[in-house]
Amino acid sequence: MFQDFILVGDRPISIQVKEYVKRLIIKGALQADQKLPSTREMSGLLKVGRNTVISAYEGLEDDGFTYTISGKGCYVASKVNHLALDNGGASWQIDWKERMNEYAISAVELDLMKQGIRAPKGTISFTSIAPDEQLFDLSDVRRAFMDRMAIEGQVLLNYGYAKGYKPLIDYLMHYMENKGVDISGKDMLITSGFTEGFDMVLSALRPSTRRGAAICENPTHHTALKNLKLQGFEITGIPMDRDGIHVERLENILQTNSFDVAYLMPSYHNPTGIVMSPEKRISVMKLMMRYQIPVIEDGFNEELRYSGAHVAPLIATAGQGNGVIYIGSFSKVLFPGLRVGWVLGDRTLIDSLESIKRSRTIHTSTIDQSILYQYLLNGNFDKYIKKARTEYKRKYELTKACCEKHIPEAQLSGDGGLHVFLTFPSDVNTHQLLEACTEQGVIFTPGDRFFIQKGEGINTLRLGFSRVTDENIEQGIQIIGKQVREFLKS
Numbered sequence: 001m002f003q004d005f006i007l008v009g010d011r012p013i014s015i016q017v018k019e020y021v022k023r024l025i026i027k028g029a030l031q032a033d034q035k036l037p038s039t040r041e042m043s044g045l046l047k048v049g050r051n052t053v054i055s056a057y058e059g060l061e062d063d064g065f066t067y068t069i070s071g072k073g074c075y076v077a078s079k080v081n082h083l084a085l086d087n088g089g090a091s092w093q094i095d096w097k098e099r100m101n102e103y104a105i106s107a108v109e110l111d112l113m114k115q116g117i118r119a120p121k122g123t124i125s126f127t128s129i130a131p132d133e134q135l136f137d138l139s140d141v142r143r144a145f146m147d148r149m150a151i152e153g154q155v156l157l158n159y160g161y162a163k164g165y166k167p168l169i170d171y172l173m174h175y176m177e178n179k180g181v182d183i184s185g186k187d188m189l190i191t192s193g194f195t196e197g198f199d200m201v202l203s204a205l206r207p208s209t210r211r212g213a214a215i216c217e218n219p220t221h222h223t224a225l226k227n228l229k230l231q232g233f234e235i236t237g238i239p240m241d242r243d244g245i246h247v248e249r250l251e252n253i254l255q256t257n258s259f260d261v262a263y264l265m266p267s268y269h270n271p272t273g274i275v276m277s278p279e280k281r282i283s284v285m286k287l288m289m290r291y292q293i294p295v296i297e298d299g300f301n302e303e304l305r306y307s308g309a310h311v312a313p314l315i316a317t318a319g320q321g322n323g324v325i326y327i328g329s330f331s332k333v334l335f336p337g338l339r340v341g342w343v344l345g346d347r348t349l350i351d352s353l354e355s356i357k358r359s360r361t362i363h364t365s366t367i368d369q370s371i372l373y374q375y376l377l378n379g380n381f382d383k384y385i386k387k388a389r390t391e392y393k394r395k396y397e398l399t400k401a402c403c404e405k406h407i408p409e410a411q412l413s414g415d416g417g418l419h420v421f422l423t424f425p426s427d428v429n430t431h432q433l434l435e436a437c438t439e440q441g442v443i444f445t446p447g448d449r450f451f452i453q454k455g456e457g458i459n460t461l462r463l464g465f466s467r468v469t470d471e472n473i474e475q476g477i478q479i480i481g482k483q484v485r486e487f488l489k490s
């Protein structure tokens with residue numbers, strides 16, 4: 001015994017010794033009322049200092065795993081004796097797959113991360129559309145954390161409010177007002193990113209007596225499709241033009257079908273990268289108002305405007321109307337690790353969402369909210385977004401030029417953001433293309449996973465360039481182009 005103790009570098013040694021002995025006690029290797037080796041003996045057995053063992057033994061007693069008899073030593077406490085069910089030695093087994101309901105099974109089937117490509121090290125990967133961590137200004141984030149902790153650290157470490165951290169809510173309300181949003185009659189809920197906010201809104205709007213009906217752009221954000229399906233919505237997709245959703249097709253569908261909700265991503269749409277034109281935004285909002293369909297607006301990548309004038313979000317075009325629910329996040333621009341997003345909408349809706357939030361997760365991390373608030377308050381966001389826009393615009397233009405040079409067979413869409421979308425001739429299957437490219441050390445995201453119906457978009461793909469070096473952008477796109485030509489030949 002005591003021969004399998006291995007030190008790891010980063011943790012205090014006394015804690016490692018305490019946890020090692022605790023595991024032996026829990027497993028039953030050390031029995032109730034058994035005397036532990038003296039601190040001097042244990043020091044020799046584990047090859048650590050005697051003071052370290054003394055500290056570990058004190059910790060074990062504090063945790064209730066041992067007791068001390070004065071002048072005799074340290075003993076294992078009887079109440080932590082190894083327990084086992086008396087069932088003839090057989091372990092208790094449940095077939096959890098049989099217990100899973102339809103929701104859980106569907107969640108697994110729709111989980112792209114579990115179905116993702118396991119590429120070897122050195123592969124050029126265009127699959128990510130996360131921000132480049134090399135752009136993160138860590139000193140400013142560290143300063144924001146220290147500033148806020150100095151002001152109210154003890155408060156931040158306690159429970160927060162379901163609705164969110166009020167200073168951040170006030171800041172973001174003003175931020176949205178600066179986008180042209182009329183905030184009268186509206187309120188805000190802070191969430192743990194876009195996905196939680198979207199899921200809560202859907203759960204609040206889902207009909208209770210029938211399947212819900214949703215309308216959206218086709219293709220669209222896969223996570224949104226996944227949550228719509230998990231919440232039981234039937235989804236109708238409207239194809240897109242170069243400047244956004246096809247308005248005529250949308251109107252035709254609305255004339256013959258009723259919908260509970262519309263989900264739209266007007267700026268730097270995922271996956272196409274298209275920015276809906278101001279004219280189309282007005283036309284779409286008029287249709288939604290005429291047919292009384294609530295709109296969930298996804299503010300995805302709205303800040304990554306590379307050229308042209310600011311385009312107001314849909315919620316701004318609604319004026320004092322309350323038909324638009326805006327879900328925002330800085331995850332694709334700032335720091336995804338800070339799981340902070342927000343839902344802006346009618347006060348009555350937000351009041352209900354607050355109660356849903358409280359029943360699910362109590363509140364979003366107050367520390368995360370406060371760090372983001374202080375970072376924004378310190379004026380760091382404007383400085384960061386200027387730097388990020390410059391770098392991502394350069395990478396966008398490089399990616400676009402490489403696609404035009406090496407993959408002329410594809411039609412490219414994308415006005416900015418962190419990705420471009422390629423559409424090939426109908427006889428190109430991008431899953432087969434991916435297999436060929438993977439063998440050459442390049443991977444990307446096939447586009448069909450963003451479409452509503454199976455078999456749609458099989459000739460499309462998304463290229464995320466935000467975390468790819470310039471050299472790998474050109475090399476990877478050149479390899480894709482070569483494989484496309486090989487594919488077309490065959």
